[in-house]
Each structure stands twice: as structure tokens, then as C-alpha cells.
Amino acid sequence: MSSATPPLASARKAGLFRSGEPFIWITGSGLAAAVLMVAGLLWLILANGLGFFWPAEVSQYALSDGRTVAGPLAARERVPDPGATAGTPPRWRIKVKQGNRDVTGEDFVWIDESAIRSTTKPADVIAFERREWGAFYGWVKEVRDGGNVVASGRDASWKALGALLPKALDVYEEALTLEKDRIGAVNFEKDKLRLARKKLERKGVSSGPDVEALAAKESKLQAEYDRLLTELQAVRSRVTAVLVLETAGGQEKELPLVQVVRADRPNEMGWFTKAGRYAANVWAFVSEDPRESNTEGGVFPAIFGTVLMVLIMSIVVTPLGVLTAFYLREYAKQGPVVSAVRIAVNNLAGVPSIVYGVFGLGFFIYFLGGSIDRLFFSEALPTPTWGTGGILWASLTLSLLTVPVVIVSAEEGLAAIPRGMREASLALGATKFETMWRVVLPAVMPSILTGLILAMARAAGEVAPLMITGVVKLAPALPIDGFAPFMHLDRKFMHLGFHIYDVGFQSPNVDAARPMVFTTTILLIVLVVALNLTAIVIRGRLRKKLRSSGI
Amino acid sequence: MDAQIMTAPTPALAIETRVSAPADAPASGAPALIELKRFNFWYGEKQALFDIDLTVKERSVTAFIGPSGCGKSTLLRCLNRMNDLIDGVRVEGSLRVNGEDLYGPDIDVVDVRKRLGMVFQKSNPFPKSIFENVVYGLRIQGERNRTRLRDACEVALKGAALWDEVKDRLDDSALSLSGGQMQRLCIARALAVEPEVVLMDEPCSALDPIATAKIEELIFSLKDRFTIVIVTHNMQQAARVSEETGFFMLGKLVEFDKTDVIFTRPKQKMTEDYITGRFG
Ligand SMILES: Nc1ncnc2c1ncn2[C@@H]1O[C@H](COP(=O)(O)OP(=O)(O)OP(=O)(O)O)[C@@H](O)[C@H]1O
Numbered sequence: 064m065s066s067a068t069p070p071l072a073s074a075r076k077a078g079l080f081r082s083g084e085p086f087i088w089i090t091g092s093g094l095a096a097a098v099l100m101v102a103g104l105l106w107l108i109l110a111n112g113l114g115f116f117w118p119a120e121v122s123q124y125a126l127s128d129g130r131t132v133a134g135p136l137a138a139r140e141r142v143p144d145p146g147a148t149a150g151t152p153p154r155w156r157i158k159v160k161q162g163n164r165d166v167t168g169e170d171f172v173w174i175d176e177s178a179i180r181s182t183t184k185p186a187d188v189i190a191f192e193r194r195e196w197g198a199f200y201g202w203v204k205e206v207r208d209g210g211n212v213v214a215s216g217r218d219a220s221w222k223a224l225g226a227l228l229p230k231a232l233d234v235y236e237e238a239l240t241l242e243k244d245r246i247g248a249v250n251f252e253k254d255k256l257r258l259a260r261k262k263l264e265r266k267g268v269s270s271g272p273d274v275e276a277l278a279a280k281e282s283k284l285q286a287e288y289d290r291l292l293t294e295l296q297a298v299r300s301r302v303t304a305v306l307v308l309e310t311a312g313g314q315e316k317e318l319p320l321v322q323v324v325r326a327d328r329p330n331e332m333g334w335f336t337k338a339g340r341y342a343a344n345v346w347a348f349v350s351e352d353p354r355e356s357n358t359e360g361g362v363f364p365a366i367f368g369t370v371l372m373v374l375i376m377s378i379v380v381t382p383l384g385v386l387t388a389f390y391l392r393e394y395a396k397q398g399p400v401v402s403a404v405r406i407a408v409n410n411l412a413g414v415p416s417i418v419y420g421v422f423g424l425g426f427f428i429y430f431l432g433g434s435i436d437r438l439f440f441s442e443a444l445p446t447p448t449w450g451t452g453g454i455l456w457a458s459l460t461l462s463l464l465t466v467p468v469v470i471v472s473a474e475e476g477l478a479a480i481p482r483g484m485r486e487a488s489l490a491l492g493a494t495k496f497e498t499m500w501r502v503v504l505p506a507v508m509p510s511i512l513t514g515l516i517l518a519m520a521r522a523a524g525e526v527a528p529l530m531i532t533g534v535v536k537l538a539p540a541l542p543i544d545g546f547a548p549f550m551h552l553d554r555k556f557m558h559l560g561f562h563i564y565d566v567g568f569q570s571p572n573v574d575a576a577r578p579m580v581f582t583t584t585i586l587l588i589v590l591v592v593a594l595n596l597t598a599i600v601i602r603g604r605l606r607k608k609l610r611s612s613g614i
Numbered sequence: 615m616d617a618q619i620m621t622a623p624t625p626a627l628a629i630e631t632r633v634s635a636p637a638d639a640p641a642s643g644a645p646a647l648i649e650l651k652r653f654n655f656w657y658g659e660k661q662a663l664f665d666i667d668l669t670v671k672e673r674s675v676t677a678f679i680g681p682s683g684c685g686k687s688t689l690l691r692c693l694n695r696m697n698d699l700i701d702g703v704r705v706e707g708s709l710r711v712n713g714e715d716l717y718g719p720d721i722d723v724v725d726v727r728k729r730l731g732m733v734f735q736k737s738n739p740f741p742k743s744i745f746e747n748v749v750y751g752l753r754i755q756g757e758r759n760r761t762r763l764r765d766a767c768e769v770a771l772k773g774a775a776l777w778d779e780v781k782d783r784l785d786d787s788a789l790s791l792s793g794g795q796m797q798r799l800c801i802a803r804a805l806a807v808e809p810e811v812v813l814m815d816e817p818c819s820a821l822d823p824i825a826t827a828k829i830e831e832l833i834f835s836l837k838d839r840f841t842i843v844i845v846t847h848n849m850q851q852a853a854r855v856s857e858e859t860g861f862f863m864l865g866k867l868v869e870f871d872k873t874d875v876i877f878t879r880p881k882q883k884m885t886e887d888y889i890t891g892r893f894g
């Protein structure tokens with residue numbers, strides 16, 4: 064990095080080494096390698112993930128065998144041809160996302176470029192996002208409603224669709240709320256009654272006022288449930304329209320309007336419309352529930368689960384780590400035992416995380432959870448309440464995993480506090496505890512936050528121990544909801560890291576799901592950075608308060 | 615510091631500086647507050663103080679002088695039991711404050727430290743506001759009343775001659791003060807709890823002459839209300855501010871007498887050598 068290096072005689076080689084110049088270059092290249100690796104990784108993820116939400120233009124390919132295929136271009140590659148003689152021009156093939164899985168059977172199709180007779184971009188081709196069966200590319204031939212033809216012809220049908228779709232989406236939304244909130248509440252109550260009945264049965268009470276009251280409540284609930292179900296049916300039956308779709312290959316397919324999530328004519332869209340759609344797609348991704356075994360829709364439950372898990376972990380790990388550090392540094396008599404403990408704690412960070420998972424499974428879930436179930440939730444047995452994976456157990460497992468980081472940072476912070484500061488407090492008549500509480504703890508706060516930042520980053524990215532302590536592919540309900548007691552920390556949850564693994568490697572349709580891997584990864588990174596930035600800002604404020612200017 | 619030892623004042627200078635203080639200081643008649651008899655102190659195996667006999671009189675300034683490592687700080691820290699914080703220390707002999715044995719079995723160490731406040735060589739303000747620094751001791755004692763804390767803060771800061779400089783910025787961080795101001799803040803903090811004795815361990819060693827002069831003035835004005843014991847390497851300072859001076863050497867108290875006696879006609883040859891800079 065020095066700009067002017069004097070010319071070197073060979074006799075001064077030793078001098079060159081001693082000058083430290085080579086060392087600077089070595090350290091510099093170390094840094095450069097690290098930066099390159101991070102930048103490359105980020106670029107890979109961003110390049111693959113960010114394009115996913117951009118409305119892709121749909122091309123129509125007429126093939127020499129008479130087939131017609133339409134869909135966005137997904138990839139282009141050289142045809143592997145080991146037998147080719149040198150000089151022959153390479154052949155290329157393209158991968159087209161033709162969608163229409165229910166009609167064609169395959170989401171993607173490979174086409175040899177030499178087999179393409181013509182490529183067009185029909186302006187009126189429609190890209191559908193459906194609630195089932197993935198994307199559809201094609202046209203609407205006809206719109207029917209209750210046996211009547213509402214519109215026919217591609218353009219008239221598109222107009223009719225534009226008029227009908229917003230209403231259909233509203234109705235869907237209404238039905239969903241009804242189903243989730245009101246019917247969900249009734250189900251919740253029903254479950255409570257079921258457990259209450261079981262409890263009575265175990266006590267041997269089979270008649271009497273308690274049982275009667277219970278039965279009365281149950282029948283009332285059942286009536287309410289039936290009523291809501293009819294209401295739901297009524298709401299749903301408000302949308303009866305059916306689209307008759309036509310694929311590029313000429314096949315027809317009927318699609319009820321309720322199945323449509325979005326419909327666009329991407330080839331017609333201007334840049335601004337596309338940008339608007341992009342933003343809407345991103346929002347849908349972060350705010351919606353997943354569909355189609357996680358390969359479509361959003362990841363909101365996974366974001367929620369990840370954040371909540373990290374927060375619970377932080378709430379547990381901070382006091383645990385800080386108290387341990389205080390004991391080790393301030394109260395324990397320094398000696399071989401304490402040194403051994405310290406070394407052990409530092410090395411805990413090197414234990415494979417799955418081992419923590421196994422420990423969490425054995426200790427938290429089977430032992431603690433099992434005991435809680437036997438003591439307080441025996442009426443639900445053999446269905447476990449706490450004796451099975453859940454967000455609390457997963458968070459506790461992760462706090463064990465990350466506690467060494469917090470201990471080490473807090474200890475270093477404690478060691479860095481000048482002796483004079485403690486002595487000043489003691490000399491003013493403060494006890495050791497008061498000194499600790501009023502002087503040492505505030506001064507060590509930034510170090511504690513540093514530890515917490517590292518712990519959060521590690522916890523948010525950890526997957527293996529979660530897989531056996533409570534993460535699931537699809538959680539039926541969030542761990543926090545509107546039903547008392549609002550926090551259901553026994554519930555299973557979704558997690559972005561596991562979601563990446565699940566979508567990328569466990570999905571029935573890996574090709575279609577691949578972009579989701581990258582978008583989910585981006586989201587996880589953004590989340591970790593956001594959590595860290597929050598802690599860093601708080602730490603900065605504290606530091607400023609502690610160290611302002613000085614001499 | 616060494617340079618100052620070498621250019622220690624001549625006895626004549628010492629007399630001159632004493633003129634400002636009344637020659638017949640009340641020290642002579644004042645009752646004894648701190649009394650040490652055959653006081654010994656060990657850091658583990660190593661004995662740091664040998665058979666110290668010494669009396670500090672009430673409302674007076676007593677200075678400890680002596681070469682580096684002779685045990686001045688050790689003795690000072692014994693006076694408010696700060697040495698208890700070090701592992702493996704041991705004392706022998708008697709140390710009485712107001713007739714009460716400081717190392718007796720039913721002494722409350724925390725209470726001792728309230729009564730004998732300390733100012734350290736290196737100023738050590740807490741990373742809190744100026745106000746919170748001054749009232750720290752009072753808060754520890756359970757004072758919550760905001761106006762009483764404000765008043766106490768003002769009195770203490772005035773006592774430490776810092777009030778005028780900081781009265782408009784009490785809520786600023788104490789770390790934004792200059793070195794001399796920080797040291798006076800630490801003095802104010804010690805005064806705020808109204809101790810009987812203020813122990814000062816080289817309070818000026820990190821300060822420039824003007825800040826030093828300010829603190830010396832301060833010490834002089836404080837002795838009407840407090841008993842002060844000060845450790846210093848600066849012979850002029852000892853001569854200027856103290857009524858009695860003890861000269862230490864290798865853990866032993868070589869000579870203890872009125873300051874003008876020590877500086878003009880010391881009985882021990884060693885003392886004379888030290889204060890005239892012919893030492894070592
Ligand atoms: N914590 C300690 N453990 C062991 N020995 C100590 C400790 N503190 C001081 N000593 C020793 O006790 C002796 C007296 O130290 P002390 O700090 O009292 O000297 P001092 O007179 O204050 O010196 P200075 O003028 O340099 O401050 C020294 O020999 C020193 O090495």
C-alpha cells in the first residue's frame with residue numbers, strides 16, 4: 064500500500080523483509096481474499112434471487128416438429144456433445160418455463176435451438192399465478208359464469224377477467240379471515256372443551272352438573288361452528304366464474320376464478336408497470352403464507368418464526384451469559400479450576416451444533432417437556448403438549464449453543480474495566496454488589512451487546528439443531544396469535560434457514576423452487592443484518608454515553 | 615518526579631512557604647483522630663510496613679513523603695481498608711480511628727470507607743454525568759430526593775472549587791472534563807458523602823502547575839472541615855499544605871513531626887538528605 068518503494072539492491076533483501084513491506088502485502092491479500100469471497104457469495108445470491116420477482120416476458124417458440132411452446136426463458140446452455148469433432152460450431156439449447164403443469168405434466172422443457180423455427184412475443188399472452196399447479200401461460204378464450212358465457216374471445220375475456228378478479232380476490236380474503244379467525248376461535252374453544260371433558264373422565268366423573276355444563280357448552284359451540292360453516296359456504300359461492308384457458312399448444316383447460324392469484328400480460332407491460340409488479344411481488348413474498356408445499360407464495364411464517372426464536376434466545380442467553388461471566392471474573396477465586404472452566408466454555412463453541420440439538424431433544428423436550436406434560440397436561444396425553452419440539456425448546460437449545468460467545472465477550476469487557484473505577488466506587492462506601500450494579504454493569508454493556516450480536520447472527524443461521532427441536536416444514540399456526548394466552552411457545556414453527564433447505568432439497572419440484580432458495584437466503588441475510596444493525600446502533604449510543612470525548 | 619526530588623526546596627524555601635499558614639497551627643492542640651501503634655502490614659509473604667507509630671490530628675493536614683516504593687500508598691490504603699481487596703494481605707498492631715479499632719472484629723468495612731474517603735492518584739470518574747458522579751456516594755446511601763441531591767452536589771462542587779466551571783453542564787459526561795477538573799470532581803465526589811477524613815494519594819501528580827495550585831488551595835481550605843492525609847512526591851507541596859509530615863523509607867516511618875521541623879531541622883540525617891535532594 065506504500066506508494067513509493069525505493070529501488071532495492073539484492074544486498075538489501077533482508078532489509079526488505081525487515082521493513083515489513085511484504086508483510087503488509089500478505090495481510091492485504093488476506094483481507095482481499097476475504098472480501099472477494101463475501102462479495103462473490105453475495106453476488107451469486109443477489110443475481111439469482113433478485114430477478115425472480117421481475118415479471119418475465121413470455122416468448123412463444125414454434126418448433127420444427129410442429130409443437131408450439133410458450134413461456135419465459137429460464138436458462139441457455141451448450142449441448143454436451145463429447146463426440147463432436149473440432150471445428151463444428153457448438154450447439155445450444157434453452158430451457159423454457161412452460162408452466163401449465165396440470166396440462167403438460169412438466170414445468171420446464173428443454174428445446175434445442177436448431178429445432179426452433181420461429182420465436183415470437185405475443186403481446187396478449189397472459190401469465191397466471193394460481194393457487195394450485197403453479198404458473199400458467201396462455202390465453203383466456205372464454206369467461207363463463209353459472210352456465211352463461213360472460214365474454215368470449217381473447218381480448219374481451221381479458222377485460223372481463225380484469226373486472227372480475229379484484230372482487231374474487233376480496234372474496235377469497237374474506238373467506239380466509241372467516242376460516243382462520245372465527246372458525247379458528249371456535250376450534251380453539253372446542254379443543255379446550257375436549258380436554259376438559261377428558262380431565263373429568265380421568266377423574267371418573269361421568270355425570271353431574273359439570274358434565275352437563277360441558278355438554279351444553281359443546282352443543283352451543285357446535286351450533287356456532289355449523290353456522291360459520293354455512294356462512295363460509297355462502298361467501299365462497301359468491302364467486303362462480305370459470306375461465307376457459309388455452310395453452311400455446313392449443314389444449315384447453317377450465318380454471319375457476321377463485322384459483323387465480325394474479326394475472327398479467329407481461330409482454331405488454333412497460334418498465335414502470337413491471338417495477339410496480341416487482342414491488343408487489345416482493346411484498347407478497349414477505350407477507351404471505353407459503354403455497355404448494357412451500358415452492359410458491361410467501362415466507363411470512365418463516366420470518367416470524369426466525370425473528371421470534373432469535374428474540375427468545377436473546378432474552379435467555381443474555382442474562383445467562385452475563386451472570387456466568389460476572390461469576391467467573393468477579394467472584395470466583397482465579398485458579399486452575401476457573402481456568403479449566405474458562406477453557407471448557409470457550410471450546411463449547413466448537414461442539415457440532417447437532418450435538419446441541421440432541422441435547423435439547425433429550426433434556427428440554429423429553430425430560431423437561433415430558434415432566435411438564437405429566438404434571439400439568441396429563442389430560443392431553445398421549446398427545447404431548449410440551450413434550451415435543453416447539454419454539455421455546457428450540458430457542459433454549461440455541462441459547463446453550465450461543466452462550467459461550469456472550470460469556471467470552473462479557474468477560475473481556477469486565478477485564479477491560481479499569482481497576483480505578485471499581486476502587487473509586489468502593490472507596491465511596493459502595494458494597495461490591497453496588498459497585499457491580501451501578502458502575503461495572505453499565506460500563507460493560509457495550510461488550511455484552513457485542514456478544515449478543517455475534518450470538519444472534521449465529522442463532523439466526525443455525526439449522527441443524529432446530530430440525531430436531533421444533534422446526535417444521537409447514538406450521539399450522541404462528542406461535543403468537545389472538546387466542547389467550549397469546550404466546551404459544553409450545554408450538555412448532557417455521558424458520559428461514561430450514562425453509563431454504565426444505566425448498567432447495569426436499570421439494571417435489573426442485574427446478575421451480577430454486578429461485579425461492581435464493582430469495583429466502585437474501586431474506587435471511589437481510590434479517591440477520593437488520594437484527595445486528597439494531598444492536599450495533601444501541602451499542603454505539605451506549606459507547607458514546609460512556610466515552611464522550613475525554614482527554 | 616525524580617527531577618522534583620532532586621530539586622527539592624532548601625529549608626529556607628520551606629519556611630517561606632509556611633508563612634502563609636499560621637505558625638501555631640491548631641494541630642498542636644487538636645485531639646488525635648487516627649492512631650497507629652506498632653502497625654505492620656504484609657502483602658502475602660512480603661512485609662511492606664514495619665512497626666508504624668503515628669498520630670493524625672483532627673482537622674489538620676498530614677503529609678506522607680518518601681522515595682518510591684517505601685509504602686506510603688500502602689499505609690494510606692490501610693487507613694480505609696482498601697487493601698482488603700487484595701488477596702493474601704495481613705495486618706498486625708493497632709490502627710484506631712476515634713478510638714475504635716479499624717481492624718476489629720465487628721467493624722463494617724463499607725462504613726469505614728464512607729467515613730474515610732479517598733482520592734486517587736489517577737483521577738477515576740465514572741462514565742456518568744458530572745452530577746451523577748458527585749452524588750454517587752449519596753445515592754449509595756439511599757438518598758433519592760432530587761433537590762437534596764442537587765444541593766449536596768452544589769456544596770460538594772463548591773467545596774472542590776469546581777462549581778463555577780461546571781454549573782451549566784452538570785448533565786454532561788464527566789469524561790468531557792479536563793484532567794485537572796476530573797481530579798477536582800473526584801475530590802468533590804469524596805467530599806459529597808461528608809467523610810471525617812479525606813485520604814489523598816498523590817492527587818496532583820498528573821496535573822500541571824496551575825491545576826496543582828488550585829488543588830493545593832483547595833486542600834488548604836478544606837482542613838477547617840475535614841482531616842486530610844496526603845501522599846506526595848512534591849516536597850514544596852508537602853511544605854505548603856501540611857501541618858505535620860511523615861517521612862517513610864523502606865516501609866518504616868523514619869521521622870514524623872511538625873512540617874516546619876521536618877523541613878528546617880530534621881532530627882534524622884536520612885530525612886535531611888532526602889528533602890535536600892542529596893538522597894540516593
Ligand atoms: N498489590 C501488591 N502486592 C504485592 N506487593 C505490593 C502491592 N502493592 C504494592 N506492593 C509493594 O509494597 C511496597 C510499597 O508500595 P507502595 O505502593 O505503598 O509504595 P509508594 O510509597 O506508594 O510508592 P510510590 O511513591 O511509587 O507510589 C512496594 O515494594 C511494592 O512493590
Ligand SMILES: [Mg+2]
Nearest residue numbers: 686687688815
Ligand atoms: Mg503510591
